[in-house]
Amino acid sequence: MSHYLNYVGGEWVAATSGTKHEHFNPANPSVCVGTTENSTSEDVDQAIIEAKQAFVNWKEMSPVARGEILRKAADLLEQDVQDIAEMATKEMGKRLVETKGEVLRGAMILRYYAQEGMRKMGELLPSMNPQNTLYSMRVPLGVVSCITPWNFPVAIPIWKMAPALIYGNTVVWKPAQETGLTAAKIAEVFEKAGLPKGVLNLVNGSGSTVGNALVEHKDVSAITFTGSNQVGRLIASKAVATNKKFQLELGGKNPVVVLEDADLDLAAKLTVEGTMKQTGQRCTATSRVYVVESIYEQFKEKLVEKVKEIKTGDGMQEDVTMGPVASSKQFDTVTSYIAKGTEEGANILYGGKALKGEEYSGGYFIEPTIFENVTNEMTIAKEEIFGPVLAVIKVADYQEALDQANDTMYGLSASLFTSNLDKAFHFIKNSEAGMVQINGETGGAEPQAPFGGMKESSSGTREQGQAAVEFFTAYKTVAITSFL
Protein backbone atom coordinates (compact mmCIF):
# COMPACT_ATOMS: atom_id res chain seq x y z
CA MET A 1 0.00 0.00 0.00
CA SER A 2 1.47 3.34 -0.98
CA HIS A 3 1.12 6.75 0.57
CA TYR A 4 1.37 9.84 -1.63
CA LEU A 5 2.13 13.36 -0.43
CA ASN A 6 1.09 16.56 -2.16
CA TYR A 7 3.37 17.90 -4.89
CA VAL A 8 3.98 21.61 -4.21
CA GLY A 9 6.80 23.84 -5.45
CA GLY A 10 8.61 20.82 -6.90
CA GLU A 11 8.66 18.95 -3.54
CA TRP A 12 6.55 16.10 -2.15
CA VAL A 13 5.12 17.55 1.06
CA ALA A 14 2.69 16.55 3.82
CA ALA A 15 -0.50 18.51 4.34
CA THR A 16 -0.76 20.68 7.43
CA SER A 17 -3.83 18.75 8.64
CA GLY A 18 -1.68 15.74 9.58
CA THR A 19 -4.50 13.44 8.41
CA LYS A 20 -4.77 10.98 5.53
CA HIS A 21 -7.47 9.86 3.12
CA GLU A 22 -7.81 6.10 2.50
CA HIS A 23 -8.59 4.80 -0.99
CA PHE A 24 -10.56 1.53 -1.17
CA ASN A 25 -10.92 -0.72 -4.21
CA PRO A 26 -14.54 -0.52 -5.44
CA ALA A 27 -14.27 -4.11 -6.72
CA ASN A 28 -13.33 -5.23 -3.19
CA PRO A 29 -13.86 -2.44 -0.66
CA SER A 30 -12.07 -4.34 2.12
CA VAL A 31 -8.79 -3.62 0.30
CA CYS A 32 -7.15 -0.24 0.96
CA VAL A 33 -5.17 0.63 -2.17
CA GLY A 34 -3.27 3.54 -0.68
CA THR A 35 -3.55 6.86 1.10
CA THR A 36 -3.24 10.54 0.18
CA GLU A 37 -3.15 13.78 2.14
CA ASN A 38 -6.18 15.67 3.45
CA SER A 39 -5.08 19.18 2.59
CA THR A 40 -6.18 22.42 4.20
CA SER A 41 -6.76 25.88 2.74
CA GLU A 42 -3.27 26.83 4.06
CA ASP A 43 -1.79 24.09 1.84
CA VAL A 44 -3.67 25.57 -1.10
CA ASP A 45 -2.31 29.05 -0.25
CA GLN A 46 1.23 27.66 -0.35
CA ALA A 47 0.63 25.92 -3.69
CA ILE A 48 -0.71 29.16 -5.16
CA ILE A 49 2.32 31.11 -3.90
CA GLU A 50 4.59 28.55 -5.62
CA ALA A 51 2.58 28.68 -8.84
CA LYS A 52 2.61 32.48 -8.85
CA GLN A 53 6.39 32.59 -8.41
CA ALA A 54 6.96 29.94 -11.08
CA PHE A 55 4.78 31.86 -13.56
CA VAL A 56 7.41 34.62 -13.79
CA ASN A 57 9.94 32.37 -15.58
CA TRP A 58 7.59 29.82 -17.15
CA LYS A 59 5.75 32.43 -19.24
CA GLU A 60 9.12 33.69 -20.53
CA MET A 61 10.31 30.25 -21.63
CA SER A 62 10.07 29.51 -25.34
CA PRO A 63 6.79 27.70 -26.09
CA VAL A 64 8.86 25.26 -28.15
CA ALA A 65 10.90 24.39 -25.03
CA ARG A 66 7.70 24.04 -23.02
CA GLY A 67 6.47 21.68 -25.73
CA GLU A 68 9.60 19.54 -25.35
CA ILE A 69 8.71 18.96 -21.69
CA LEU A 70 5.18 17.91 -22.63
CA ARG A 71 6.58 15.54 -25.27
CA LYS A 72 8.87 13.98 -22.66
CA ALA A 73 5.89 13.60 -20.32
CA ALA A 74 4.02 11.79 -23.13
CA ASP A 75 6.91 9.31 -23.52
CA LEU A 76 7.06 8.69 -19.78
CA LEU A 77 3.32 8.21 -19.55
CA GLU A 78 3.52 5.56 -22.26
CA GLN A 79 6.41 3.83 -20.50
CA ASP A 80 4.44 3.74 -17.23
CA VAL A 81 1.10 2.79 -18.83
CA GLN A 82 0.71 -0.50 -16.95
CA ASP A 83 1.55 0.93 -13.54
CA ILE A 84 -0.64 4.03 -13.87
CA ALA A 85 -3.54 2.09 -15.40
CA GLU A 86 -3.45 -0.54 -12.64
CA MET A 87 -3.55 2.17 -10.00
CA ALA A 88 -6.55 3.82 -11.67
CA THR A 89 -8.39 0.48 -11.99
CA LYS A 90 -7.79 -0.41 -8.34
CA GLU A 91 -8.77 3.05 -7.19
CA MET A 92 -11.95 3.70 -9.19
CA GLY A 93 -12.92 0.37 -10.75
CA LYS A 94 -12.72 1.04 -14.48
CA ARG A 95 -11.49 -2.01 -16.42
CA LEU A 96 -7.74 -2.25 -17.00
CA VAL A 97 -8.21 -2.19 -20.76
CA GLU A 98 -10.13 1.07 -20.34
CA THR A 99 -7.59 2.69 -18.00
CA LYS A 100 -4.72 1.65 -20.28
CA GLY A 101 -6.56 3.24 -23.20
CA GLU A 102 -7.03 6.36 -21.14
CA VAL A 103 -3.34 6.64 -20.23
CA LEU A 104 -2.38 6.28 -23.91
CA ARG A 105 -4.93 8.90 -24.79
CA GLY A 106 -3.28 11.17 -22.19
CA ALA A 107 0.01 10.72 -24.03
CA MET A 108 -1.68 11.58 -27.33
CA ILE A 109 -3.12 14.79 -25.83
CA LEU A 110 0.32 15.78 -24.49
CA ARG A 111 1.88 15.27 -27.93
CA TYR A 112 -0.87 17.33 -29.55
CA TYR A 113 -0.25 20.25 -27.17
CA ALA A 114 3.54 19.89 -27.43
CA GLN A 115 3.05 20.85 -31.09
CA GLU A 116 0.91 23.84 -30.11
CA GLY A 117 4.15 25.44 -28.93
CA MET A 118 5.09 25.83 -32.61
CA ARG A 119 1.86 27.38 -33.84
CA LYS A 120 1.00 31.04 -34.28
CA MET A 121 -0.10 32.99 -31.22
CA GLY A 122 -1.31 36.18 -32.81
CA GLU A 123 -2.20 38.02 -36.01
CA LEU A 124 -0.99 41.01 -37.94
CA LEU A 125 -3.92 43.36 -38.54
CA PRO A 126 -4.48 46.25 -40.97
CA SER A 127 -4.48 49.67 -39.28
CA MET A 128 -6.30 52.87 -40.13
CA ASN A 129 -3.05 54.70 -39.41
CA PRO A 130 -0.47 53.91 -42.12
CA GLN A 131 2.34 54.52 -39.60
CA ASN A 132 1.04 51.82 -37.28
CA THR A 133 2.02 48.19 -37.05
CA LEU A 134 -1.06 46.66 -35.42
CA TYR A 135 -1.13 43.11 -34.14
CA SER A 136 -2.77 40.86 -31.59
CA MET A 137 -0.93 38.37 -29.42
CA ARG A 138 -2.18 35.73 -27.05
CA VAL A 139 -0.77 35.84 -23.53
CA PRO A 140 -1.12 33.42 -20.60
CA LEU A 141 -3.54 34.17 -17.78
CA GLY A 142 -1.38 33.36 -14.72
CA VAL A 143 -2.25 30.74 -12.10
CA VAL A 144 -4.98 28.35 -13.25
CA SER A 145 -6.95 26.12 -10.86
CA CYS A 146 -7.77 22.73 -12.38
CA ILE A 147 -10.56 20.88 -10.55
CA THR A 148 -11.26 17.44 -11.97
CA PRO A 149 -13.69 14.50 -11.50
CA TRP A 150 -12.92 10.84 -10.81
CA ASN A 151 -14.39 9.25 -13.93
CA PHE A 152 -11.46 10.03 -16.28
CA PRO A 153 -8.66 10.38 -13.72
CA VAL A 154 -5.91 10.65 -16.37
CA ALA A 155 -7.35 12.12 -19.58
CA ILE A 156 -9.43 14.98 -18.15
CA PRO A 157 -6.63 16.43 -15.96
CA ILE A 158 -4.22 16.17 -18.90
CA TRP A 159 -6.59 17.80 -21.37
CA LYS A 160 -6.82 20.73 -18.94
CA MET A 161 -3.18 20.91 -17.80
CA ALA A 162 -1.47 20.37 -21.16
CA PRO A 163 -3.05 23.44 -22.83
CA ALA A 164 -2.76 25.50 -19.63
CA LEU A 165 0.99 24.77 -19.52
CA ILE A 166 1.87 25.08 -23.19
CA TYR A 167 0.33 28.55 -23.37
CA GLY A 168 2.49 29.64 -20.39
CA ASN A 169 0.19 29.36 -17.36
CA THR A 170 1.09 27.63 -14.11
CA VAL A 171 -1.30 25.18 -12.47
CA VAL A 172 -2.64 24.14 -9.11
CA TRP A 173 -4.54 20.88 -9.56
CA LYS A 174 -7.13 19.34 -7.26
CA PRO A 175 -8.21 15.91 -8.46
CA ALA A 176 -11.36 14.22 -7.16
CA GLN A 177 -10.59 12.76 -3.76
CA GLU A 178 -11.51 9.29 -5.10
CA THR A 179 -8.59 9.35 -7.56
CA GLY A 180 -5.78 11.07 -5.66
CA LEU A 181 -3.38 8.13 -6.07
CA THR A 182 -3.61 8.14 -9.86
CA ALA A 183 -3.17 11.92 -9.74
CA ALA A 184 0.08 11.55 -7.78
CA LYS A 185 1.40 9.19 -10.47
CA ILE A 186 0.65 11.80 -13.14
CA ALA A 187 2.41 14.51 -11.11
CA GLU A 188 5.43 12.16 -10.89
CA VAL A 189 5.46 11.91 -14.68
CA PHE A 190 5.58 15.71 -15.05
CA GLU A 191 8.30 15.91 -12.40
CA LYS A 192 10.42 13.31 -14.25
CA ALA A 193 9.80 15.12 -17.55
CA GLY A 194 11.64 18.12 -16.11
CA LEU A 195 8.82 20.57 -15.44
CA PRO A 196 10.37 23.44 -13.42
CA LYS A 197 9.48 23.66 -9.72
CA GLY A 198 6.10 25.21 -8.97
CA VAL A 199 4.77 25.08 -12.54
CA LEU A 200 2.43 22.21 -11.64
CA ASN A 201 1.24 21.74 -8.07
CA LEU A 202 -0.98 18.91 -6.85
CA VAL A 203 -3.08 19.36 -3.72
CA ASN A 204 -5.24 16.43 -2.62
CA GLY A 205 -8.30 16.85 -0.45
CA SER A 206 -12.01 17.52 -0.30
CA GLY A 207 -14.00 19.72 -2.64
CA SER A 208 -15.45 21.84 0.14
CA THR A 209 -12.02 22.75 1.58
CA VAL A 210 -9.39 22.42 -1.15
CA GLY A 211 -11.66 22.99 -4.17
CA ASN A 212 -13.30 25.97 -2.54
CA ALA A 213 -9.95 27.56 -1.60
CA LEU A 214 -8.80 27.16 -5.22
CA VAL A 215 -11.92 28.93 -6.44
CA GLU A 216 -11.86 31.81 -3.98
CA HIS A 217 -8.14 32.66 -3.89
CA LYS A 218 -7.35 36.18 -5.14
CA ASP A 219 -4.20 35.08 -7.00
CA VAL A 220 -6.01 32.53 -9.16
CA SER A 221 -6.73 33.99 -12.60
CA ALA A 222 -8.89 31.20 -14.05
CA ILE A 223 -10.72 28.05 -13.00
CA THR A 224 -11.25 25.06 -15.27
CA PHE A 225 -13.73 22.59 -13.78
CA THR A 226 -15.26 19.31 -14.90
CA GLY A 227 -17.86 17.71 -12.66
CA SER A 228 -21.45 17.89 -11.53
CA ASN A 229 -23.89 20.70 -12.37
CA GLN A 230 -24.46 21.37 -8.68
CA VAL A 231 -20.78 22.11 -7.94
CA GLY A 232 -20.34 23.82 -11.31
CA ARG A 233 -23.07 26.33 -10.50
CA LEU A 234 -21.46 27.13 -7.15
CA ILE A 235 -18.06 27.67 -8.78
CA ALA A 236 -19.57 29.91 -11.48
CA SER A 237 -21.24 32.16 -8.91
CA LYS A 238 -17.99 32.54 -6.95
CA ALA A 239 -15.93 33.12 -10.09
CA VAL A 240 -18.31 35.84 -11.27
CA ALA A 241 -18.17 37.54 -7.87
CA THR A 242 -14.36 37.80 -8.05
CA ASN A 243 -14.19 38.34 -11.85
CA LYS A 244 -12.22 35.16 -12.59
CA LYS A 245 -12.34 33.46 -15.95
CA PHE A 246 -14.08 30.10 -15.62
CA GLN A 247 -14.81 27.03 -17.69
CA LEU A 248 -17.35 24.37 -16.70
CA GLU A 249 -17.90 20.99 -18.34
CA LEU A 250 -20.83 19.34 -16.62
CA GLY A 251 -23.35 16.50 -16.82
CA GLY A 252 -25.20 14.92 -19.71
CA LYS A 253 -28.34 12.92 -20.51
CA ASN A 254 -27.29 11.83 -23.95
CA PRO A 255 -29.89 10.52 -26.40
CA VAL A 256 -29.67 8.05 -29.27
CA VAL A 257 -32.34 8.05 -32.01
CA VAL A 258 -32.89 4.88 -34.05
CA LEU A 259 -34.89 5.12 -37.29
CA GLU A 260 -36.46 2.35 -39.40
CA ASP A 261 -33.79 2.67 -42.10
CA ALA A 262 -30.86 2.20 -39.67
CA ASP A 263 -28.49 -0.74 -39.51
CA LEU A 264 -30.22 -2.14 -36.43
CA ASP A 265 -27.42 -4.52 -35.44
CA LEU A 266 -24.92 -1.66 -35.43
CA ALA A 267 -27.35 0.63 -33.60
CA ALA A 268 -28.03 -1.98 -30.89
CA LYS A 269 -24.32 -2.76 -30.45
CA LEU A 270 -23.32 0.91 -30.17
CA THR A 271 -26.28 1.84 -27.97
CA VAL A 272 -25.30 -0.88 -25.48
CA GLU A 273 -21.61 0.04 -25.67
CA GLY A 274 -22.44 3.74 -25.39
CA THR A 275 -24.45 3.05 -22.23
CA MET A 276 -22.35 0.41 -20.51
CA LYS A 277 -18.73 1.32 -21.28
CA GLN A 278 -16.98 2.43 -18.10
CA THR A 279 -20.08 1.17 -16.26
CA GLY A 280 -22.02 4.13 -17.63
CA GLN A 281 -19.79 6.62 -15.83
CA ARG A 282 -18.98 8.84 -18.79
CA CYS A 283 -20.44 12.31 -19.19
CA THR A 284 -21.10 11.35 -22.83
CA ALA A 285 -22.64 7.95 -22.00
CA THR A 286 -25.88 7.05 -23.76
CA SER A 287 -28.78 7.16 -21.31
CA ARG A 288 -31.92 7.41 -23.48
CA VAL A 289 -32.74 5.68 -26.76
CA TYR A 290 -35.70 6.82 -28.89
CA VAL A 291 -36.90 4.07 -31.21
CA VAL A 292 -39.55 4.52 -33.92
CA GLU A 293 -42.50 2.18 -33.37
CA SER A 294 -42.21 0.24 -36.65
CA ILE A 295 -38.93 -1.33 -35.46
CA TYR A 296 -39.42 -1.04 -31.71
CA GLU A 297 -39.93 -4.76 -30.91
CA GLN A 298 -37.16 -5.87 -33.24
CA PHE A 299 -34.68 -3.34 -31.83
CA LYS A 300 -35.56 -4.23 -28.23
CA GLU A 301 -34.66 -7.87 -28.90
CA LYS A 302 -31.34 -6.85 -30.38
CA LEU A 303 -30.56 -4.66 -27.36
CA VAL A 304 -31.22 -7.58 -25.01
CA GLU A 305 -29.08 -9.94 -27.13
CA LYS A 306 -26.19 -7.48 -26.90
CA VAL A 307 -26.48 -6.62 -23.22
CA LYS A 308 -26.52 -10.34 -22.33
CA GLU A 309 -22.94 -10.57 -23.61
CA ILE A 310 -21.69 -8.32 -20.78
CA LYS A 311 -19.72 -10.01 -18.01
CA THR A 312 -19.54 -7.96 -14.84
CA GLY A 313 -16.64 -8.29 -12.39
CA ASP A 314 -13.30 -6.95 -11.17
CA GLY A 315 -11.85 -4.87 -14.00
CA MET A 316 -8.40 -6.40 -13.44
CA GLN A 317 -9.69 -9.68 -14.95
CA GLU A 318 -9.31 -9.94 -18.70
CA ASP A 319 -12.64 -11.66 -19.46
CA VAL A 320 -14.66 -9.03 -17.59
CA THR A 321 -16.46 -6.51 -19.83
CA MET A 322 -17.97 -4.23 -17.17
CA GLY A 323 -16.42 -3.20 -13.84
CA PRO A 324 -18.05 -1.95 -10.62
CA VAL A 325 -19.30 1.59 -10.14
CA ALA A 326 -16.64 3.77 -8.54
CA SER A 327 -17.79 4.15 -4.93
CA SER A 328 -20.48 3.34 -2.39
CA LYS A 329 -21.94 6.78 -3.08
CA GLN A 330 -22.26 5.93 -6.80
CA PHE A 331 -23.72 2.54 -5.90
CA ASP A 332 -26.43 4.15 -3.74
CA THR A 333 -27.23 6.78 -6.37
CA VAL A 334 -27.54 4.31 -9.25
CA THR A 335 -29.57 1.72 -7.31
CA SER A 336 -31.92 4.42 -6.06
CA TYR A 337 -32.51 5.59 -9.65
CA ILE A 338 -33.29 1.99 -10.65
CA ALA A 339 -35.84 1.77 -7.80
CA LYS A 340 -37.32 5.11 -8.87
CA GLY A 341 -37.69 3.87 -12.46
CA THR A 342 -39.78 0.91 -11.29
CA GLU A 343 -41.81 3.07 -8.86
CA GLU A 344 -42.70 5.50 -11.65
CA GLY A 345 -44.00 2.69 -13.89
CA ALA A 346 -41.12 1.79 -16.22
CA ASN A 347 -40.51 -1.94 -16.80
CA ILE A 348 -37.14 -3.60 -16.41
CA LEU A 349 -36.29 -5.25 -19.70
CA TYR A 350 -32.93 -6.51 -18.47
CA GLY A 351 -30.89 -6.41 -15.23
CA GLY A 352 -31.89 -4.04 -12.44
CA LYS A 353 -30.20 -5.76 -9.51
CA ALA A 354 -27.11 -5.20 -7.42
CA LEU A 355 -24.69 -8.12 -7.72
CA LYS A 356 -23.79 -9.58 -4.37
CA GLY A 357 -22.32 -12.80 -3.05
CA GLU A 358 -18.83 -14.16 -2.56
CA GLU A 359 -17.75 -13.92 -6.19
CA TYR A 360 -18.36 -10.15 -6.01
CA SER A 361 -16.30 -9.60 -2.79
CA GLY A 362 -18.72 -6.96 -1.47
CA GLY A 363 -17.86 -4.73 -4.44
CA TYR A 364 -20.10 -2.06 -5.94
CA PHE A 365 -21.46 -4.17 -8.79
CA ILE A 366 -24.75 -3.48 -10.53
CA GLU A 367 -26.24 -5.42 -13.44
CA PRO A 368 -26.34 -3.63 -16.78
CA THR A 369 -29.92 -2.39 -16.75
CA ILE A 370 -32.41 -1.56 -19.50
CA PHE A 371 -35.82 -0.02 -18.83
CA GLU A 372 -38.69 0.05 -21.32
CA ASN A 373 -42.09 1.75 -21.24
CA VAL A 374 -40.26 4.90 -20.27
CA THR A 375 -41.70 8.36 -20.91
CA ASN A 376 -39.81 11.63 -21.07
CA GLU A 377 -41.51 12.79 -17.85
CA MET A 378 -39.99 10.01 -15.73
CA THR A 379 -37.02 10.77 -13.48
CA ILE A 380 -34.86 8.13 -15.20
CA ALA A 381 -35.38 9.95 -18.52
CA LYS A 382 -34.63 13.37 -17.07
CA GLU A 383 -31.81 13.17 -14.54
CA GLU A 384 -28.22 12.11 -15.08
CA ILE A 385 -27.80 8.65 -13.49
CA PHE A 386 -24.09 8.15 -14.24
CA GLY A 387 -24.37 4.37 -14.16
CA PRO A 388 -25.13 1.36 -16.41
CA VAL A 389 -28.79 2.22 -17.01
CA LEU A 390 -30.60 2.78 -20.32
CA ALA A 391 -34.13 4.13 -20.86
CA VAL A 392 -35.87 2.89 -24.02
CA ILE A 393 -38.58 5.21 -25.31
CA LYS A 394 -41.01 4.43 -28.15
CA VAL A 395 -41.80 7.29 -30.58
CA ALA A 396 -44.05 7.62 -33.64
CA ASP A 397 -41.48 9.08 -36.01
CA TYR A 398 -38.22 11.01 -36.46
CA GLN A 399 -39.71 14.40 -35.56
CA GLU A 400 -41.12 13.13 -32.27
CA ALA A 401 -37.77 11.49 -31.49
CA LEU A 402 -35.88 14.74 -32.14
CA ASP A 403 -38.31 16.81 -30.06
CA GLN A 404 -38.06 14.41 -27.13
CA ALA A 405 -34.29 14.03 -27.43
CA ASN A 406 -33.98 17.82 -27.19
CA ASP A 407 -36.45 18.06 -24.31
CA THR A 408 -33.79 18.15 -21.57
CA MET A 409 -31.74 20.72 -19.68
CA TYR A 410 -28.57 18.94 -20.87
CA GLY A 411 -26.88 19.22 -24.27
CA LEU A 412 -23.63 17.30 -24.31
CA SER A 413 -23.81 14.68 -27.07
CA ALA A 414 -26.44 12.99 -29.26
CA SER A 415 -26.48 10.24 -31.89
CA LEU A 416 -28.72 9.31 -34.80
CA PHE A 417 -28.75 5.92 -36.51
CA THR A 418 -30.10 6.18 -40.04
CA SER A 419 -29.18 5.67 -43.69
CA ASN A 420 -31.20 8.72 -44.75
CA LEU A 421 -28.88 11.61 -45.59
CA ASP A 422 -31.57 14.30 -45.31
CA LYS A 423 -32.51 13.22 -41.81
CA ALA A 424 -28.84 13.00 -40.84
CA PHE A 425 -28.24 16.61 -41.90
CA HIS A 426 -31.47 17.74 -40.25
CA PHE A 427 -30.36 16.09 -37.00
CA ILE A 428 -26.90 17.67 -37.18
CA LYS A 429 -28.55 21.10 -37.52
CA ASN A 430 -31.33 20.67 -35.01
CA SER A 431 -30.00 18.45 -32.26
CA GLU A 432 -29.32 20.64 -29.20
CA ALA A 433 -25.99 19.04 -28.34
CA GLY A 434 -22.39 20.16 -28.48
CA MET A 435 -21.30 16.89 -30.09
CA VAL A 436 -23.37 15.01 -32.69
CA GLN A 437 -22.73 11.56 -34.11
CA ILE A 438 -24.33 9.90 -37.10
CA ASN A 439 -24.19 6.09 -36.91
CA GLY A 440 -21.79 6.29 -33.97
CA GLU A 441 -22.08 6.04 -30.19
CA THR A 442 -22.59 9.15 -28.05
CA GLY A 443 -19.18 8.92 -26.38
CA GLY A 444 -15.75 9.47 -27.81
CA ALA A 445 -13.42 12.41 -28.22
CA GLU A 446 -10.30 13.11 -30.25
CA PRO A 447 -7.54 15.42 -28.94
CA GLN A 448 -7.70 17.74 -31.97
CA ALA A 449 -11.51 18.23 -31.90
CA PRO A 450 -13.36 20.74 -29.69
CA PHE A 451 -15.11 18.98 -26.80
CA GLY A 452 -18.03 20.34 -24.78
CA GLY A 453 -21.75 20.76 -24.44
CA MET A 454 -24.64 23.15 -24.95
CA LYS A 455 -27.39 24.25 -22.54
CA GLU A 456 -26.61 23.25 -18.93
CA SER A 457 -23.87 20.79 -19.89
CA SER A 458 -21.26 23.50 -20.24
CA SER A 459 -20.43 27.13 -19.59
CA GLY A 460 -20.07 27.44 -23.36
CA THR A 461 -16.31 27.25 -23.73
CA ARG A 462 -14.70 24.23 -25.42
CA GLU A 463 -11.85 21.99 -24.33
CA GLN A 464 -9.22 20.21 -26.43
CA GLY A 465 -7.96 20.99 -29.91
CA GLN A 466 -7.14 24.56 -30.79
CA ALA A 467 -10.39 25.62 -29.13
CA ALA A 468 -8.50 25.43 -25.81
CA VAL A 469 -6.47 28.53 -26.67
CA GLU A 470 -9.62 30.62 -26.18
CA PHE A 471 -9.87 29.73 -22.52
CA PHE A 472 -6.24 29.49 -21.49
CA THR A 473 -5.03 32.77 -23.00
CA ALA A 474 -6.08 36.41 -23.21
CA TYR A 475 -5.65 38.71 -26.21
CA LYS A 476 -3.25 41.61 -26.03
CA THR A 477 -3.55 44.13 -28.87
CA VAL A 478 -0.39 46.01 -29.76
CA ALA A 479 0.07 49.14 -31.89
CA ILE A 480 3.56 50.37 -32.74
CA THR A 481 3.76 53.77 -34.35
CA SER A 482 6.90 54.52 -36.34
CA PHE A 483 7.70 57.93 -37.78
CA LEU A 484 10.34 57.29 -40.38
Ligand code: NAD
Ligand atom coordinates in the same frame (compact mmCIF):
# COMPACT_ATOMS: atom_id res chain seq x y z
P1 NAD B 1 -18.29 16.56 -8.52
O1 NAD B 1 -18.90 17.82 -9.00
O2 NAD B 1 -18.81 15.95 -7.29
O3 NAD B 1 -16.71 16.77 -8.27
C1 NAD B 1 -15.87 17.28 -9.27
C2 NAD B 1 -14.67 17.95 -8.60
O4 NAD B 1 -15.13 19.10 -7.88
C3 NAD B 1 -13.97 17.07 -7.56
O5 NAD B 1 -12.59 17.29 -7.62
C4 NAD B 1 -14.55 17.57 -6.26
O6 NAD B 1 -13.74 17.31 -5.15
C5 NAD B 1 -14.65 19.07 -6.55
N1 NAD B 1 -15.57 19.81 -5.69
C6 NAD B 1 -16.63 19.33 -4.98
N2 NAD B 1 -17.21 20.34 -4.29
C7 NAD B 1 -16.51 21.47 -4.57
C8 NAD B 1 -16.63 22.84 -4.17
N3 NAD B 1 -17.58 23.24 -3.34
N4 NAD B 1 -15.75 23.74 -4.68
C9 NAD B 1 -14.79 23.35 -5.55
N5 NAD B 1 -14.62 22.07 -5.95
C10 NAD B 1 -15.47 21.14 -5.47
O7 NAD B 1 -18.34 15.55 -9.76
P2 NAD B 1 -17.84 14.03 -9.81
O8 NAD B 1 -18.82 13.19 -9.06
O9 NAD B 1 -16.40 13.94 -9.46
O10 NAD B 1 -17.96 13.72 -11.39
C11 NAD B 1 -19.12 13.31 -12.00
C12 NAD B 1 -19.77 14.44 -12.75
O11 NAD B 1 -18.84 14.99 -13.70
C13 NAD B 1 -20.94 13.98 -13.61
O12 NAD B 1 -22.00 14.90 -13.50
C14 NAD B 1 -20.38 13.99 -15.03
O13 NAD B 1 -21.33 14.13 -16.05
C15 NAD B 1 -19.45 15.14 -14.96
N6 NAD B 1 -18.45 15.05 -16.04
C16 NAD B 1 -18.53 15.91 -17.10
C17 NAD B 1 -17.63 15.83 -18.15
C18 NAD B 1 -17.68 16.80 -19.32
O14 NAD B 1 -16.67 16.96 -19.98
N7 NAD B 1 -18.81 17.43 -19.57
C19 NAD B 1 -16.63 14.85 -18.14
C20 NAD B 1 -16.58 13.97 -17.05
C21 NAD B 1 -17.48 14.09 -16.00
